[in-house]
Amino acid sequence: MTDRQYDVVLFGASGFTGELVAEYLAANVSNIRWAIAGRSTSKLEAVRERIGQPDLPILVADSDDAAALTAMADQARVVISTVGPYARYGTTLLEVCAREGTHYCDLTGEAQWMAEVYERVDPIAKNSGARLVHCCGFDSLPSDLSVYFLQQAFKAQFGEYAQSITGRMGRYSGAVSGGTVASMMLVSEQIMKDEALRKRLMNPYALYPEAMEPGLDQPDQMGVAWDGNFESWTGPFIMAAINTKVVRRSNALAGLPYGSDFRYEESQLCKSRLSALTSSIAIGAVMGGALFRPTRALLKRFLPDPGEGPNAEARENGFFEFWAHGVSGADNQNNLRVKVTGKRDPGYGATSRMLAQAGLCLAQDDLSVGGGIWTPATAFPEQLITRLAQVDVNFEVVD
Template sequence: MTGPGAKYDIIVWGASGFVGKLICEYLVSQYGGDPSVRWAMGGRSQSKLEEVRAGLGTAGEDIPIITGDASDAAALESIVQQTKVVLTTVGPYAKYGSKLVAACVKHGVGYVDLAGEAQWIRRMIDAHQEEAEKTGARIVPCCGFDSVPSDLGVFYLNNQVKKKTNAPCTRVKMRVKAMKGGASGGTIASMINMMEEMGRDKQVLEVMRDPYSLNPDGLRDGPKQPSGTPIEYDKDAHTWIAPFVMAGINTRVVQRTNALLDYAYGEEFLYDEAMMMGEGLTGRLSTYGLAGGLGGFVAAAAFGPTRNLMSRFLLPKPGEGPSKEQRENGFYNLVFIGTTSDDQTFVSRVTGDKDPGYGSTAKIISECAICLAKDITSEQTGGGIWTPAAAMGDQLVDRLEKNAGLTFEMEQVADQY
């Protein structure tokens, strides 16, 4: 098990990729002069990593570089033993992440990633939960926009409500009030890979249909959850709502958190996510337009020939991303509407600066890695496959508010949000 004597606190694996570069830029700007945060850049190509390091200026000129092949299990084991936490951006994780997780589990090393692939996360839970508990490896997937704001948003809301009522919200709705920023090439690649897997393996389809598929073994059932594809008027949010593309992974992460925290939200907890589209005829038409577009994308992605055409000519590739100006101008505004068992309603809001898929995600996962390496002791969180909220909770909320441009706030119940 890797102990306090590890050479580094964090190795950024995949540092030469688009998001990897943003993470390195953030770490240099936020922690470049802080000797207590020891980190290194890792990846396959020495020359590409050196190019990234050169772009960081004088503050980054002494950052160590570690090279290795993601397909070489022995090399990965050697690399992970040098650090407390591996931060990896190399996806799709179902293709490139399994050996790295196995290496971290074997040697008791912490791990954070940007996975939004429920089918792969389920495989990692089934394959490594017991061993991780023994070795002390804290494995925390979903440490970007999917699914930290959702996971911590529900966690924060229920903690605040418990202080007032001594009971949690047993029903929470997350509604995307506003958001500016496109899906990352890596996210699109993961979605396409997931569609391919669903076509080959019916068990993958079952995982994607089951709202409790990421829960611990033996706890994979519960009350019927709300529809994952809502097209309706939400009286609580006072708006028409449409499906939110990240809901598929976010809702399962939130349900796993509830189970890992010994059902802190209650065994009958209900949770769903949707986009707020506005009121009246305009809102209704916008709802049907977005739902139709999303349905068309899913249908095309599910069919091999059109999926291949989309991948080749229409969709962003892994490693591609928006300009700095586009990233800087991005943001998100998420509303959480919670109801207790005695019908009291509470509202909270989570906001983030910069675009969700790149600028904000780079900051979020960086703070997740530092929090796991520096703040969370093994007594607080032992080995296992965790969620961000279950593993790091309030300490991560504090870090994100202090450093990463996120806010978590309670609000008054209102006629509109």
């Protein structure tokens, strides 16, 4: 792809998160040829003025215009997409990039969409050499990469991989993403209409390759539980619904290095049993309310819309902690823990930078995988972990 005009094309740059990615690239990256893209010329012109890049090239394409998306993809080595919900707006672009041999990454956390496109689009990408990588934001980079990072350290220290890993969301400060809300609402609408889709999303191995036998993991935690390793009460973590499936797919795509019986689960660390119970009830109420049209409409009145988000001060002052604890051995005698820390609001300030670095990985780094649909931990784990340190997201082994 050395004859492509641009190293990176940012699709959806006039959206809230898209503009944050553009802002980051404009202020921090000088060694790439890049352009912004979307369906509105006037909005894209306004973005490039706000980020101080008045001469930045603009490409116009709508998410359902295959011809325009093909023309855009043919000019790019990598397309970074922030246009969601991806189940509604992302399929045509994914297919185009797979067909045209254009690398691609996005922010989706929509398991139902990924499960639908994997088996169909993956062979096309393998044939063209396009590397397509979903979930390159807060869901699911901390989870997927922390498991990879822990397993490499575990193998070096104990001579074997951990048999099971627990992911735990720790302290954080940040706002709910309007894009995440829109995706959740769309999933809720879809599963009420499609019983097969509902069953698929309840399957812990929904993102496993179809030809592989599932492992032993059960559905994600929905109630309150005590974690003896962390000596803490835990409640459900809303992002676990996608993160756990991505981690399991990573193990499968890598050839099951952690074993076919590898176990992984996630939850939220809570200060007390009461706070865990309160969190469980709140998450259950939101998820349950999203299933029915009247309560879904009511929720939308109080939750952010796509394109809405926290102001710059809130984004900059946010932070997050994520933990992964691995064990192995007949009596779990081998233990190791990894901590992931990130500055800035996880859903916006940190996510926009993580996505930008994933795109730069695809554009600039020497990767060992060929074409296909990959997870972050199978596409570029070492390279991206190194790059994320540049945006204040760090991985470390802790006692």
